[in-house]
Amino acid sequence: MSDFSPGQRWISDGEAELGLGTILNVDARSVTVLFGASQETRTYSSRNAPLTRVAFGSGDRIQSTEGWQMTVDDSKEVGGLIVYIGEDDAGELCELPEARLADTMQFDQARDRLLTGQVDRNDWFDLRFRTLHHFHRIEQNPALGLAGPRIDLIPHQLYIADEVARRHAPRVLLADEVGLGKTIEAGLILHRLLLTGRAERALILVPASLSHQWLVELLRRFALEVTLLDEQQSQAQGEANPFEAGQLVLASQDWLFANPHRQQQALACEWDLLIVDEAHHLDWSPEQSGPGYACVGRLAAQVPGMLLLTATPEQMGLESHFARLRLLDPDRYHSLEAFREEEQHYVEVAEAIDALERLPGEDTDRGRVAAVIAEPDSLALLDTLADPERGDDQHAAARDQLRDQLLDRHGTGRVMFRNSRRHVGGFPARRLHIEELEAPSSYRRVLRRLARDEDYLDELLIETGLDHPEVLIYPDATYRALTDDPLNTEPWWQFDPRVTWLLERLADDGEGGFADDKVLVIAHDRETAMGLAEGLRVLGGYQAPVFHEGLSLVERDRAAAAFADQEEGCQLLVCSEIGSEGRNFQFCRHLVMFDLPLHPDQLEQRIGRLDRIGQRHAIELHVPVFAGSPGEKLLRWYHQGMDAFSAPHGLGSEIHAAFGDTLADSLLDDEALEEVIAETRALFEARLAERDAGRNRLLELNACRHERADAVIAAIRELDADKALTRYLDQALDIFGVDSQELGGGIQHLQPSPQMLDGLPGLAKGEEGFSATFSRSRALARDDVQRLSWEHPLLREMMGRILDGPMGNTALALLKHPAIPAGRLMVELVFRTHCPAPKRLHLNRFLPPTAVRVLLDESGANLTDKISFTGLSKAVKKVKKAVARDLIKSRHDRLRELLDGAEAEAERELPSIVEAAQVRMRAELDAELSRLEALSRLNPAVRADELEALRNERTALDQAIEGTRLRLDAVRVIVTVGDETR
Ligand SMILES: Nc1ncnc2c1ncn2[C@@H]1O[C@H](COP(=O)(O)OP(=O)(O)OP(=O)(O)O)[C@@H](O)[C@H]1O
Known part of the structure; x- marks a missing residue:
């Protein structure tokens, strides 16, 4: 097809950058071409015009002048012009005459680039082939998305992440006991969903006090960059919807729940996943639901995937717990009565x-x-x-x-995951140290009067404005509130023996003293925390940061960071109850409970700050109490009634609901107290036995299936030990222009060289780059060192750029071989499976881009099995670009024929690739489908839409795999030269 006709599309061999040309005029001697994209016109001699006809083949994507695109299936010729036949993006059959091809069409495809003389370096071609090979391997790996994060391989977390992230639009309650890693589980699920294409956008709602911690954990452990949104950021977006500012948006619940306008904006966006931390705050009752519940409820109706996180799912009562399960699956959890009834079995x-x-x-x-x-x-x-x-x-x-x-x-296993320390094992012991102190006269005065005068309690409540039983439990708060009392002029911390006791312990470097250790102090009230810090400063010269809900986020983060700093940080941190929720303080082993909370779950939350993964010591719990005071009675209730200091038991809500009021009424009455303690103990033991046998046991058995967890860990370890990663990274860094310097101890420093190809993650030009290691344990030990894996953003970016662009898709090399005469051609072609399917199907797990290599000699004989890619790669020599271009031009016609021939050779491989993918897909999905179908007959926790989605997914995957085509991905021309040694 070398005769010119007006309207035909050609490309200039020497000036490919001009883009797609259109023949304007042809006469006996010359041909004039308009290159529309660059607005250039050229006239050539028609006998030897340096032009190549552009003709697309099956599977190629082309674009029309109007902007729509189609995939070519076939073509026909009408009056010397090609008309392409194929499907547009809506799947409609369509035709596009070549005259209407967009001038701006890029020539990325290997064939066009080769025939127009655009050749890349040999090492690029080599890297491209290896990228395809590794990408193929990694995409199918069962640990994909779980292997990259910088975490310890903890079985229950990996089991949950694997189980949840494989579901269609997962909706679950992550309810592990406090400190067992729910944030890590949510991060793993999100990471895997993102890497597999099953989610692109996520909204993460956390208490304001935890936003920074989440931001840091997601970045440091998962290399995920999230947009932290608050009112200031939102206003900076002007009219635009601030929730569109990023793919992953982190926002504080406090802000969003109080702001209907922002809620509307959040609802107006498309999200794939909603994550809500500390979800026990979403309270609900038949009379009224809180603003948080209402807001999350609206989002839940719209966002397909949802993770609710709470360590104390029943803290707000069983009804609230049930209501949260209903957010996850309203069909399954429609009746509280039925739910209760089911639990009996x-x-x-x-x-x-x-x-x-x-x-x-x-x-x-x-x-x-x-x-x-x-x-x-x-x-x-x-x-x-x-x-x-x-x-x-x-x-x-x-x-x-x-x-x-x-x-x-049976049970809630599919919707709720709850691991306990007892099952996970390996947690440090907890030791309780009760410090009995004598109450100061200012506190005793109130207690004495309460004992004498029955009506005084009511008076006290009115006078202080405090609640019952807080007025009894927190004597310093009562003291502060009695402002009219002429005796109450001194600040409470001046005389409160708990302050003196704490100061003594802080200075004590003997056994049991705190002098060499960090200490976390938690007080119920924000004023108590602030007053205590002041007392420690004035009386002992200690500068203790205070951490409470009234501080700004930055102030709180600064306080937490000052405490965490091992070398220069402060020795103690004083926190209020809610200020400390969810925080990670496991580097510290002493917890001083300056007073006690009123709810057992809050007590567990306090201990959970220290008793977390990563805690290496026994946890020392110090409780100073005033002898005979209501505070001491509360302590006895916790300790003797329910062993609240020894281990979490998850019964706090039930016990509080049953005895909270009676206890409050017994705080001034020893006899009544003994009774409440005995009754509490009886209920505690009965419930423990019952629930350990029933619901808890089922939940625990379900929360980590060890064989699955072991299989995931084995797959991750295999990837961790993958030597190919080191080799691949070295080669890729070299080609992308990144310098790598060994720092010793398995750590290297990556830095952009002046020649770096632009814009790699973490490697902006002129900046100093970052240190990294392949070792999981080293990366865990050093926060400043990144962990390199196939899932690291740098690797993914480099691989993506190679696979999605033309880099290295053409090359020309010389081969000296004694047995082959000089001047002969060989072509090495790499075809790649092409199988368009929506990303969310994650087709790559069954059919990742697969390479088919074909090596032909000049006669068209197939040498693929005789000479391997690596063997050939090692033997070939590079050649100057200009020489390569001339060589290609001189052998144009033969090259075309060889390219056509190779395609036929490659096509022979396609059916077996397609069949293998179908077998893999059917084996996995059919098994999952029949499991889910059987399940749905017995366990209504299987959502109808989940089953339907899986069926649709199977059909869609089947069709997509069936429609797989091969496309030429890269081609290398090899020209033999004489052996100079002879
Ligand atoms: N697999 C892991 N590897 C390394 N560190 C971990 C791992 N899992 C958890 N941690 C650390 O343990 C601490 C507790 O984890 P996380 O915050 O996820 O627990 P949580 O269950 O969400 O706690 P809470 O109930 O207080 O919200 C964090 O400091 C976290 O970084």
């Missing part, structure tokens, strides 16, 4: 699971299991397990499957 299920371990054995155990299963698949498994004739392997397999089925099909 969990004991039987948990007993059946325990019985599995004893089978084959007693008939009674078989009966226990049989009583809770009905499905034929489960019954068949039970037959196998109960049959003593079967081998151990068969028993083990049947036991595991039955256990999974029982866990899957």
Whole structure:
């Protein structure tokens, strides 16, 4: 097709940058071409015009002058002009005459670039092929999205992340006990969803006091950059919707819940995932729901994925807990009564699971299991397990499957994940130190009068404006509130023996003293915290930062950072109750509870600041109390009534609901107190036994399935140990122009060289770059060192740029080979599977871009199996660009024929690739689908839309894989030269 006709599209061999040209005029001697994009016209001799006809083939994407795009299927010729036939982006059949091709179309494709003489360096070509190879490997790895983050591999977290992130639009409650890593789990889920394309936009709502911590954790551990939004930032956006300012938006709940206009704006955006931390604050009751619940409720109705995080799901009562489950799945959780009723049966299920371990054995155990299963698949498994004739392997397999089925099909396991310390193990001991002090006269006066005069309590409540029983528990607050009392002129911290006691301990460098340690002090009230800090300063010269809800975020973060600093930081931090919620202070082992909170869950929240992953010492809990005071009675209730200081038990809400009021009424009455303690203890023990047998047991069994967790960890470790990553990174850094310098200890410093290709993450030109290591443990030990993995943004960016752009898709090299005469051609082509599908399908897990390499000699003979890519790569020599261009031009026609021939060779490989992908996809999705279908018959926790989505996903994947095509991704021309050594 070398005859020119007006309207045809050609490209200049020498000036490819002019873009797509259109033949304007042709006469016997010359041809005139208009290059519309660059507004240039050229006239060439028609006999040897340096022009190449542009002809697209099947699978190519082309663009019309009007801007719409299509994928070419076929073409026909009409009056010397090509008309392309194919599908537009809406899937409609369409035609596009070449005259209407956009002038601005880029020539990125290997064939066009090669034939127009645009050749890249050989090492680029090499890197491109290797990128494709590694990308193919990594995208299918079951640990994708979980291997990159800078975290310790903790089984329960990885199990949850793997289980949740594989679901369609996951909606779950992450309710691990305080400090077990819910933030990490949410981060892992988000990271995996982002990397697999299943989510692009997320809104993260956290208490204001935690926004900075979240920001830092997401960046430091997950390399995720989020936009922190507040009112000031929002106003800076002017008229624009501030929630559109980033893909990942972090906002404070306090701000959003109080601001209807901003809520409207948040609702006007499209989100894939909503994350709500400390979700126990979303309170609800049949009479009224709080503003937080209402706001999250509106978002929940609209955002497909949702993670609610709370360590104390029942803190606001069972009704509120149920209401939060309803936010996640309104169909499943429609009736509180039904929910309560269902819970009654969990004991039987948990007993059946325990019985599995004893089978084959007693008939009674078989009966226990049989009583809770009905499905034929489960019954068949039970037959196998109960049959003593079967081998151990068969028993083990049947036991595991039955256990999974029982866990899957009963309880809240699919919606709620709750790990406890007892199950996770490895946590330090907690030691309680009670310091009995004598109450000062100012406090005693009030107590004495209360004991004498029954009506005084009411008077006191009116006079102080405090609540009951706070007025009894917090004597310093009562003292401060009694401003009219002429005796109350001194600041309370001047005479409060708790202050003196604390000062003594701070100075004590003996055993049990705090002199060499950090100390966290928590007081219920903000005024108490502030007064205490003042007392410590005035009386002891201690500069203790105070951390309370009245401080700005920056002030709070500054206080937390000053405390965390090991070398120069301060020894103690004084916090108020809510100021400290969710914070990480596990570097500290002494907690002083200056007073006690009124709710057991708050007590657990306090201890949870220190008792977190990463705590290396036993935790010392110090409680100063006034002998015989209501505060001491409260302490006894916690300690003797429910072992509240020894370990979390998750029963706090229930106990508080049952006895909170009676306790409040017993704080001045020893006898009544003994009774409440005894009753509390009885309920505590009964509930513990009951719930350990029933719901808790099911939740625990479900919260981490160890085999799955082990498999995920094994896959991550394999990626961690991948030597190919080091080699690949070295090569890529070299090509992208990044200097790497060994700093010793497995750490390297990456720095942009003056030649760096622009804009790599963390490597802006002229800046100093960053230090990094491949080692997980080193990265965990050093905050200033990034962890390099296949998931690191730098790696992903470099790989993405190579795969999405033309870099290295053409090359020309020389080969000296004694057996091949000089001047012969070879072409090495890399085809890549092309399979357009929406990102959210994450098609890559079954069919990631797959390379098909074809090596042809000049005669068209296929040498692919005879000479490997690596073998050839090592043997070839580079050549100057101008020489390469001439060589290509001189062999144009043969090259075209070889390219066409290679395509036919590559096509032969396609059916087996497609079939293998289909088999993989069906095996996984059919198994998941039948599991979910069986599940949905028994466990309504499977949402109808989840099942429907999975069916649709399977159909869509099937169609997408079926439609896979091969496209030429890169081509290298190899020209043999004589062996000079002969
Ligand atoms: N896998 C891990 N690797 C390293 N550090 C971890 C890991 N998991 C948790 N941590 C650390 O342990 C602490 C507690 O984790 P996190 O904040 O996620 O717990 P949480 O369950 O959300 O706590 P809370 O109930 O107080 O909100 C944090 O400092 C976190 O960085």
